[in-house]
Amino acid sequence: MIIKRYIVNSMNEAMTRIRYELGKDAVIISQRKIRKPGFMGLFSKKILEVTAAVENVKKGDEQVVDSIEAIKKAVESVKVEEKKVEEQKDEAKAVQNSEELLREMQDMKSLISEMMSKPQDKTPRRTKLQVKLEESDINEKLVKKLLTKVKAVEGEEDELQKAKAAIEKLISVSKAKMQGAVVLVGPTGVGKTTTIAKLAGRLSLLEKKTVGLITIDTYRIGAVEQLKTYADIMNIPFRVVFSMKEMETAMEAMKDCDVVLIDTTGRSCKNTMQISELRAFVDKVNTDNIHLVISSTTKNRDVTSIIEGYRPLNYNNVIITKLDETSTYGSVLNILDAAKKPLSFITTGQNVPDDIKAISAAEVSSLILGEDNIC
Ligand SMILES: Nc1nc2c(ncn2[C@@H]2O[C@H](COP(=O)(O)OP(=O)(O)OP(=O)(O)O)[C@@H](O)[C@H]2O)c(=O)[nH]1
Ligand SMILES: [Mg+2]
Structure with a gap:
């Protein structure tokens, strides 16, 4: 079969x-x-x-x-x-097992996303004032300091008013007179030359002072045409110095001027050689009217290295430029707090001689808290 x-x-x-x-x-x-x-x-x-x-x-x-x-x-x-x-x-069993595993994984996934979407109860909630201060780009350390100060103040007025007063107290403005030799130092491109031109214009045209201009250009970069042009327009004496000897003669030649504005070419604050070379020139001028020029658009992280890098030049005032280029003004406070020097001027645009002014601590505080703006 x-x-x-x-x-x-x-x-x-x-x-x-x-x-x-x-x-x-x-x-x-x-x-x-x-x-x-x-x-x-x-x-x-x-x-x-x-x-x-x-x-x-x-x-x-x-x-x-x-x-x-x-x-x-x-x-x-x-x-x-x-x-x-x-x-x-x-x-069939294996399929069933893997289906079960898949279901478990999906359950876990939805549990995790549920946990992530819930507000984290452990982190303390930020108050309205804290948010406002942080959004104005005031650095973390200063925000903490201000919040502690606000808490410590007793009284009826609201937190914002207390914060405004606390910011005002952290700011000092300069009473430096535009008299004798005035030196501007600071990083490249922050607006030193433009600021010198603005000051020269105001002092000579509005205040009717006799003004002299000097540019220290040890690198012979030739970036002096800009200031020379302004000097020609305003009909004021102008000298470029390349050496210590020339510095001496230039100062001597302008000794009868009410104000001698001295421009310097931008240096890297990280290059100590350049800074000490510049210091020799500045020492020769023998003035206590030295202004560090720094832009309000400087990154928080760079503020400290600039402030410290220029310290050997013994600047005793700070000029903050380009406030028209930022919409938050916390950097003004960051800069002044790091420098521990008073604010002499702020600049607010490229127009010579209009876009420069001395500003009060109350005005700076209003700017920072968004009660006022530059434009
Ligand atoms: N928006 C704006 N621009 C400014 C202001 N001040 C200066 N500037 C511009 O910034 C640029 C650089 O300005 P300078 O005055 O040449 O800067 P500096 O510090 O002399 O630069 P170096 O000589 O290279 O070190 C120019 O285009 C200026 O017009 C300001 O307040 N606001
Ligand atoms: Mg310049």
Whole structure:
């Protein structure tokens, strides 16, 4: 007897193959619906397993051997089938496990995002005043200092008024007179020359003082045309000095001027050589009217290195420029607090001689707190 198993899509297909392979005498001994073996079989439609048998036409021993072989094969195929069913069960289990894992991960994910979106209760809430001070770009250290001061003040007035008073107390303005030699030092491009031109214009045109201009240009950069042009327009004496000797002669030549404004070329505050060279010139001038010029647009982080880098020049005033280029004025406070020197002027634009003024501590405070602005 020959027994053979067929995996087919339909009974028709089974019949055709059985007829062809086993002949017309073959009989179907079993049929059942199964799924395709393998992982993908789980998701496909069922197929048919048909087992058919036919009497062997061979005779004698041969027939016996064939029958035994056929039975062995049938047993084997049943075993294989059972193994496949077991494997399918395992795969189904694995799928179920990974689905569970996925669900757990999704739960965790939504839990985390829920936690992230909730306000962190541990960090103390920022008060309105703190937000205002921080938004004006006052540095962290000063914001803390101001908040402590505001808290310490007793009285009815609101926090903003207390803060305004506290800021005012931190600011000192200069009473320096524009008399004798006045030196401007500071980083490149902050507006030293423009400020000198503005001062020269005001002093000579409005205050009717006699003014002299000197530029210290040890590097012979030739960046003196700018000031020379202003000097020519205002009809005031102008000298460029390249050496200590020339410095002496220039000062001597202008000794009758009410004010001698001395411009310097920008130096890197990190280059101590350049700074000490400049110091020699400034010492020669022998004045206590030295102004550090610094821009209000200077990054907080750079303020300290500029303030400290120019310290050897013994500046005793600070001029803050380009207030028209910023919308927050906290940097004014940062600069003055770091320098511990009074503010002599602020500049508010490129127009010579208009865009310069001396400003009171109360006005600076109003600017910082947004009660006033420059433009
Ligand atoms: N917006 C604005 N620009 C200014 C102000 N002051 C100066 N500037 C401009 O800044 C640029 C540099 O000005 P300078 O006066 O040449 O600067 P400096 O400090 O003399 O520069 P160095 O001589 O190179 O060290 C120029 O384009 C000026 O017009 C200001 O108050 N506001
Ligand atoms: Mg200049």
